[in-house]
Amino acid sequence: MNITLTFPDGSTRQYNQGVTGLHIAESISHNLARNALGIFVDGVPYDLSTPIRADAHVRIVTFDDDEGKQIFWHSSAHLMAEALEALYPGVKFGIGPAIEQGFYYDVDLPNGVKLSLEDLPNIEAKMKELAQRDVPFQRVEIAWRDAVAYFQQKGDEYKLELLEGLQGQTITFYTQGGFTDLCRGTHVPSTGFLKFPKLLSVAGAYWRGDEKRKMLTRIYGIAFPKKQMLEEFLKQREEAEKRDHRKLGKELELFMITPAIGGGLPVWLPNGTVIRRKLEAFLREEQLKRGYQEVITPHIGNLYLYKTSGHYPYYADSQFPPITLTDETGREEQYLLKPMNCPHHHQIYASKPRSYRDLPVRLAEFGTVYRYEQSGELNGLSRVRGFTQDDAHIYCTEDQLKDEITSTIELTQHVFKTFGMQVTTRLSFRDDNTAKYGGDIALWERAQREIQEVADEIGLEYFIGKGEAAFYGPKIDFIVRDAIGRKWQLGTVQVDYVMPERFQLEYTGADNAKHRPVIIHRAPFGSMERFLSIIIEHYAGNFPFWLAPVQVSVLPITDAQISYATMIAQRLGNAGYRVKLDDRAEKVNRKIAESEQKKIPFALIVGKKEVEQATVSVREHGVGDKGMLRVEEVLELFARLNNV
Numbered sequence: 001m002n003i004t005l006t007f008p009d010g011s012t013r014q015y016n017q018g019v020t021g022l023h024i025a026e027s028i029s030h031n032l033a034r035n036a037l038g039i040f041v042d043g044v045p046y047d048l049s050t051p052i053r054a055d056a057h058v059r060i061v062t063f064d065d066d067e068g069k070q071i072f073w074h075s076s077a078h079l080m081a082e083a084l085e086a087l088y089p090g091v092k093f094g095i096g097p098a099i100e101q102g103f104y105y106d107v108d109l110p111n112g113v114k115l116s117l118e119d120l121p122n123i124e125a126k127m128k129e130l131a132q133r134d135v136p137f138q139r140v141e142i143a144w145r146d147a148v149a150y151f152q153q154k155g156d157e158y159k160l161e162l163l164e165g166l167q168g169q170t171i172t173f174y175t176q177g178g179f180t181d182l183c184r185g186t187h188v189p190s191t192g193f194l195k196f197p198k199l200l201s202v203a204g205a206y207w208r209g210d211e212k213r214k215m216l217t218r219i220y221g222i223a224f225p226k227k228q229m230l231e232e233f234l235k236q237r238e239e240a241e242k243r244d245h246r247k248l249g250k251e252l253e254l255f256m257i258t259p260a261i262g263g264g265l266p267v268w269l270p271n272g273t274v275i276r277r278k279l280e281a282f283l284r285e286e287q288l289k290r291g292y293q294e295v296i297t298p299h300i301g302n303l304y305l306y307k308t309s310g311h312y313p314y315y316a317d318s319q320f321p322p323i324t325l326t327d328e329t330g331r332e333e334q335y336l337l338k339p340m341n342c343p344h345h346h347q348i349y350a351s352k353p354r355s356y357r358d359l360p361v362r363l364a365e366f367g368t369v370y371r372y373e374q375s376g377e378l379n380g381l382s383r384v385r386g387f388t389q390d391d392a393h394i395y396c397t398e399d400q401l402k403d404e405i406t407s408t409i410e411l412t413q414h415v416f417k418t419f420g421m422q423v424t425t426r427l428s429f430r431d432d433n434t435a436k437y438g439g440d441i442a443l444w445e446r447a448q449r450e451i452q453e454v455a456d457e458i459g460l461e462y463f464i465g466k467g468e469a470a471f472y473g474p475k476i477d478f479i480v481r482d483a484i485g486r487k488w489q490l491g492t493v494q495v496d497y498v499m500p501e502r503f504q505l506e507y508t509g510a511d512n513a514k515h516r517p518v519i520i521h522r523a524p525f526g527s528m529e530r531f532l533s534i535i536i537e538h539y540a541g542n543f544p545f546w547l548a549p550v551q552v553s554v555l556p557i558t559d560a561q562i563s564y565a566t567m568i569a570q571r572l573g574n575a576g577y578r579v580k581l582d583d584r585a586e587k588v589n590r591k592i593a594e595s596e597q598k599k600i601p602f603a604l605i606v607g608k609k610e611v612e613q614a615t616v617s618v619r620e621h622g623v624g625d626k627g628m629l630r631v632e633e634v635l636e637l638f639a640r641l642n643n644v
Contacts, residue, residue: 006057019635021048025060035062035225037193038071038186043431043466044072045186047139063225072194074099075137075187076127077105079194082179083126084219088113089379092156093181094207094216102222106185106205108158108214115217120199123219127197134192135177136327147171147182159388160205161302196230197223209374218376239484245536246380251308252541252549252599254532255381264378264385266529271549274578276528278547280366282418282644283390283524286411292364292392297344299368303334308502309343310438312336314471320372341367341391342521346503349395354507359517360396360404366528367391388528394520396507401518405454405493408522412478412491415524419535419642421480424487425460427451428468428475437471440500447495448474472498475521482538490531494521542622545601545641551578552638553595553615557588557607565606568616571631577638596621601641604634 001017004026015024021039025032025048038045040059041052041121045067052058061068077096080103084091088110096105109115142150144167151159159182163171174183176191188194188483198221205218211314222233249255254272261267268276284294303322306312312319318381323335345363366390377383416423429448430437437444451474455462462476469475475494479487496519499505506514525531535543545551552572556565562583569581580600582591588605595603604616609628616634618626629637 003052004055005052006055008059015052017053020051021046021058021060024052024058028060032060036060037062037068037188040067046264047137047186048189049136049139070098071186072188072190072225073103073223075191076194076221077103078124078176078179078181078183078187078198079127079130079191079223080135080199080219081105081107081129081181081222082177083123085121085179086130088391092158094158095162096181102220104199104218104220105219105440106216110214115202115219117202120202120219124197124221126201127199128195130177131191131194131197134190137187138175139176139187140173142171142173144168144171150180151182193225194223196225196227197221198230198234203376204353205376206374209376211375227610236484236486240486240537243484243537243540244380245382245533248536248541249293249380251597254536254549257380262372262385263375264383266381266384266386272532274549275543275547277531279525279528279531280390283415286414287362287364287392290362290411291360292362294364295342295345297338297348297365297367299338299370300335301338301344303336305343305347306336306339309340309346309499310502311339311343312473313519314438315339315371318371318373320370320616327378337370338367339369339371340520341365341369341389342393342499343503344507345391345393346499346519349393350503351507354395354517356397356507356509356515359507360394360400361517362392362394364390364392365446381536384527384529386485387530389523390528392522392595394522395517396520397507397509397515398518400411401450401495401520402454402457403462404465404520405451405495408493408520409454409458409460409476412493412522412524416478416480416490419538421482421538424479424481425462426456426465426468426477426479426489427455427462428465428470428477430469430474431467433467436467439501441473443497444474447564449498451476451495470494470521472496473521478524480534482534483540488534490526490534491524492521492526495519496521541599543599543601545638546644548599548601549578550598550600551642552602553580553582553591553598553600554604554606555582555588555591555595557605559583559585561606561608561611564611568604568631570604572635572638575635575638577642592619595619602638618635 002014003017004012005015006012022033025036036048038061039048041056043576063069063072081093081096084107090110092108094106096103142413148160148163162182172184173180174185186499200220200222203218204215207213207216220278252271253269255266255268257266303312320337325333327333348363349361366388368386370386373383394404430444473494473496475492477489479489481487499519500516505517507517509515554565554569556562565581569579572579592603599621601621603619606616610616615628615630617628620626
């Protein structure tokens with residue numbers, strides 16, 4: 001009996017019922033069969049050995065695909081687990097997922113065993129040895145009670161706890177060689193694919209993210225199908241370490257994080273505050289051109305507000321606990337540190353009657369929100385507990401929706417173009433897991449259709465990410481590449497039919513009847529903290545002139561030129577430039593070196609000749625001597641560079 005399989009380009013082929021992904025790949029090309037890692041059947045990932053028994057849409061993935069990388073790295077986590085079990089008998093295993101770049105496994109090592117970076121090469125060598133055996137990953141369905149018996153005999157309480165939550169579900173084991181693990185899959189065909197692993201770091205991680213549970217050892221790693229890919233990754237990693245925003249943030253005095261204030265709660269120092277305020281001013285100006293009104297909302301709100309929005313039930317695990325107070329009358333009140341700005345903006349919209357003539361209403365805010373990230377997940381500015389979003393919410397009619405989406409896309413693209421970042425666009429839609437989402441499915445379908453229509457109409461290049469939607473609506477996510485090729489998911493545009501229903505938002509239409517507005521959630525930067533972490537690394541601290549905390553240093557060679565240098569500094573300062581006068585009794589070469597170390601875009605050197613000729617000697621950071629210029633010429637140069 002034949003089945004019909006439909007490929008991503010819309011073409012179809014007939015195959016025998018029970019055909020596997022590997023056979024399908026072989027029928028297309030030997031190269032695809034050699035590189036295929038898994039197959040998606042009607043959007044669900046499967047091993048290449050899984051028989052396909054009915055008509056379906058199929059997509060074969062390789063390491064070039066994000067999904068292929070995830071399969072590859074998850075398989076690598078299993079290979080590392082096998083190596084650990086061989087080297088440390090009695091080790092117990094928590095979870096070992098693929099992550100954005102690579103994988104990790106949380107493990108409970110035998111008594112007395114502690115791992116450090118020095119131990120990783122030995123584990124890595126064992127992984128390579130096991131990969132060379134090229135044994136298949138074999139998937140076996142097993143009864144729940146048999147799975148429990150297996151891990152009881154093995155003495156692995158972590159897998160037993162995971163199994164407690166899987167009663168009534170299909171239980172699958174994966175085995176490669178002598179190692180067996182509880183796993184849903186998907187995996188590469190065999191360990192021979194995993195020839196080039198690299199273990200990167202060791203950290204502590206509480207079991208299931210609960211600080212009251214045991215601290216396990218988390219081992220991070222990555223792997224590639226080709227040696228050249230690994231070498232390129234290591235080279236990029238070395239460059240990334242030089243650009244690490246935590247390192248540069250300290251050297252350039254941009255921000256600090258101290259236990260005295262709290263983990264994940266950054267403090268902006270004067271230099272960092274300059275950059276942040278310049279970014280805010282840049283976006284404010286663009287928003288004013290587009291008809292936004294700025295608002296300010298509190299850092300906390302009544303818990304009922306977030307129950308109404310759904311943020312509290314949906315995100316309760318990642319929020320600070322509610323604050324419970326009893327007022328002077330004995331009435332109990334509960335408040336929550338603000339996890340999102342949107343419920344506050346909805347209250348502003350609802351504060352007075354709205355007519356269709358008032359719409360669209362565009363409310364914008366640089367609003368600080370709070371999430372309780374686990375301490376082990378905190379990372380400089382990129383993963384924090386308090387962060388500021390460049391949030392805006394647009395309330396519009398259904399007829400206005402497409403124009404407003406178009407405008408927000410154009411604004412977001414303008415932002416990233418300004419910083420020289422390449423952008424990839426993802427349309428983030430819902431999947432079939434209805435428990436993850438709120439609202440009417442018909443409205444969801446409508447919102448997804450409208451987003452895709454706008455993307456097509458403006459010629460936006462995009463791909464669709466199923467299951468990536470927010471709980472209240474589909475969205476457009478912008479994924480940028482920085483100067484060394486790393487991907488970051490930043491700005492987002494979300495269409496929301498759910499919150500107007502939850503908050504009973506209304507406007508009076510031309511027909512004099514009440515209607516629901518549609519809401520667009522929009523944040524080009526996303527989190528200011530995370531965006532700063534990315535651009536610090538993108539520029540390696542060498543900020544463009546308009547953004548630099550100090551734009552120019554003025555360096556007199558001797559005390560005899562201090563008066564002239566002071567006049568130059570004052571003139572530049574009066575023109576609005578951020579100037580540092582270095583009048584210390586140091587040699588000028590030392591002053592130049594320190595100006596370079598601080599990555600100040602320009603240094604103006606003043607000696608006897610410059611005073612006599614009413615000029616300055618100009619040095620550009622990272623470039624060198626630019627010659628002597630009159631102050632008027634310097635001002636003209638700076639004026640050109642200061643335009644965003």
